Amino acid sequence: MHIELVTETYPPDVNGVALTVQSLEQGLRRLGHEVGLVRPEREHDGPRPEPGLMLVEGAPIPRYPGLRFGLPAGRRLAARWKAQRPDAVYIATEGPLGWSALRTCRQLGIPVATGFHTRFDDYVGRYGAGFLSPWVFAWLRRFHNRADATLVPTRELQEQLAQQGFQRPVRLGRAVDTRAFHPDWRDDALRASWGATDGAPVLVHVGRIAPEKNLPLAVRAYRELQKHRPDARFVWVGDGPARAQLQADNPDFLFAGIRRGDELARHFASADLFCFPSLSETFGNVTLEAMASGLATVAFDYGAAREHLCHGLHGAAVDFGDEAGFVQALVATAPGDGLRHQGAAARLAVQDLHPEQVAADFAALLAGLGRRAEAA
Numbered sequence: 001m002h003i004e005l006v007t008e009t010y011p012p013d014v015n016g017v018a019l020t021v022q023s024l025e026q027g028l029r030r031l032g033h034e035v036g037l038v039r040p041e042r043e044h045d046g047p048r049p050e051p052g053l054m055l056v057e058g059a060p061i062p063r064y065p066g067l068r069f070g071l072p073a074g075r076r077l078a079a080r081w082k083a084q085r086p087d088a089v090y091i092a093t094e095g096p097l098g099w100s101a102l103r104t105c106r107q108l109g110i111p112v113a114t115g116f117h118t119r120f121d122d123y124v125g126r127y128g129a130g131f132l133s134p135w136v137f138a139w140l141r142r143f144h145n146r147a148d149a150t151l152v153p154t155r156e157l158q159e160q161l162a163q164q165g166f167q168r169p170v171r172l173g174r175a176v177d178t179r180a181f182h183p184d185w186r187d188d189a190l191r192a193s194w195g196a197t198d199g200a201p202v203l204v205h206v207g208r209i210a211p212e213k214n215l216p217l218a219v220r221a222y223r224e225l226q227k228h229r230p231d232a233r234f235v236w237v238g239d240g241p242a243r244a245q246l247q248a249d250n251p252d253f254l255f256a257g258i259r260r261g262d263e264l265a266r267h268f269a270s271a272d273l274f275c276f277p278s279l280s281e282t283f284g285n286v287t288l289e290a291m292a293s294g295l296a297t298v299a300f301d302y303g304a305a306r307e308h309l310c311h312g313l314h315g316a317a318v319d320f321g322d323e324a325g326f327v328q329a330l331v332a333t334a335p336g337d338g339l340r341h342q343g344a345a346a347r348l349a350v351q352d353l354h355p356e357q358v359a360a361d362f363a364a365l366l367a368g369l370g371r372r373a374e375a376a
Contacts, residue, residue, distance in 0.1 A: 002084070003028055003366060004036040006101040007092040008058070008070045012044075014238070014258055015208065016285045017117045020174070021092050027359020036086065038077065040070040040097065054080060056097055070097025077104045086110060088366035090151075092117060094143045102146055111369035114147040116140070116161065116169070119280050141165055148369045151362075153283035154307050172362055174304070175353040176288035183294030183347065185262070185269035194254050194270075200231040201334045204271035204295070206264070206286045207278070209240035217277040217323050219250060221298075221330040229335060234275075237267050268293035272339045273315070276305075277326060291350045296342035298330045308353075314346035 005025055009018040028035045037050075040058025056076065058068035070093075077100065081089075088111045091098045098114070105112035144150040144166055151172045152158050161169045196202050203225075205218055222234045235254045236246075247255055259267050268274075274290035276299040287304035290297050291314060299305040301317040311317040316329035333339070 001087045001363060001367060001370075002034040002036070003363070004038065004081070004086040004089045005092065006038045006089060006098060008040055008068070008095045008097050009093065010037070010039045012260070014260065016281075016283065017092055017115075019285060020115075020117065023175070023355050024090070024359060024362055027355055028363060030356065031359060031363060033363060036080075038070075038073070038080075038097070038101065040068045042068065058097075069093075069095040072096045072100035074100040074104050077101055078108065081108055081110060087370050088112065090115065090362075090366065091147070094118075094140060099143065102143065106146060111366065111372070112147050113149040113151055113170075113366060113369060114144050115151045116144060116157070116166075117282055119282060137164075144169075148372070149365065151365070154303060156302060156306050157282060170365065172365060173307075173353070173358060174283055174285060174288065175355040175358045176285070176292045176350055177355055178292045178347070178351050178353075180261075181265050181268060181289045181292035183269050183343070185265040185293065187266050187270045190266060190270045194233050194235060196233050197231055200233060201225075201229055201273055201339065202233045202235060202271040203273050203275045203330075203334070204235045204237060204267065204290075205275050206237040206268065206290070207276075209236060209238050209243040209246060211242060212278070212280045213240075213242075214277045214279050215242060215246060217326060218275050219246075220323075221275065221277070221327040224327050225331050225334050228331060232334065235267065235271060237264065264289075265293065268295065271295060272343070273298065273330070273334055275330060276300075277323075279321060288350050288353065291346035294343040294347045296333055296339050297346060298326065298333055300326065308349055309346070310349065313342065314349055315342055 005021055007021045009015060011018050011022050025035055036052040038054045041055040056073040057071045061069050089105050090113050091101050092115045149168045149170045150166055152169050153174045155171055158169045158171045203222060207213055225232050235256060237256045237259050239258050256267055268290055274295040274297040276287060279300060281303045284304040287297060287299055296315040297309055298316045300320050302320050305317045309317045316333050318326045318329050
């Protein structure tokens, strides 16, 4: 098959959408499919074009330093897809580039799937514009309902969107590279640099340090844990607009900045407990990465945690929005040798989630859209 992927974020951007698109692209190529990629150009792009890559003009995203959205490119996309018609197109983002790609697919009769990756309707409330949330949700629904399928990562989200007027939500599960994220990356020297003594619980938060991640709850839970375990440490991996204030208010926190590849795996595996208080995820890839790294995990019971985290066996899956319960669960999970056993069980729970299978399922889904279009 010839498959085109359209996205407004892609590595080295560090976010779930970028990494998911890259994983799908690599998986499709390994399966022998022809893959084209359309994304905004960036300052650090090299002069040598990659095979199948189309760069479009972009503009900075407010309050997301380093990230850009793609400007509309309907004419260029039409020319590209008329010259070499793809069997299907996947649009990962709902920005101007995504909208122009969707319109072009409809005009040319190309089967198209979209990905519901980000709860922008929730984000606007956390940035002080909650009155826009219903309008943003209607905008998302209108966008996705123009596609032949809307891909979502969980059964829970599939059911929710169907009840809210999304016409064709389809579940495509997520996976984690358990070879890249592994307990063997645990590094005693790194732990020592954090000031973690033998047996001291180290919490880690990995992700964007921003209002939509519900970070005050992580701080509150950790401070409560400190009353019982003053030797505990809290490591933050990532960056974002809330980092400066968080760091100023909590000088004892350890900030590692953005980490990628082996360094990210080391930071995961060298901790003991993954603290994930976010209420705004569609999935939360970092949950699977933490579990694959052998970490007990405390998260709210939705997204990746609902799909894969067993309460009491792998850590704690707390009722959605129950902040007091989240604090209690973290304090109860952190002490003792149980962390090690729960972390080992967490890895076992995700060790069969292979990216290769997700790529194969993705290709089969897109092929099915093409067959339906031919039949119609």
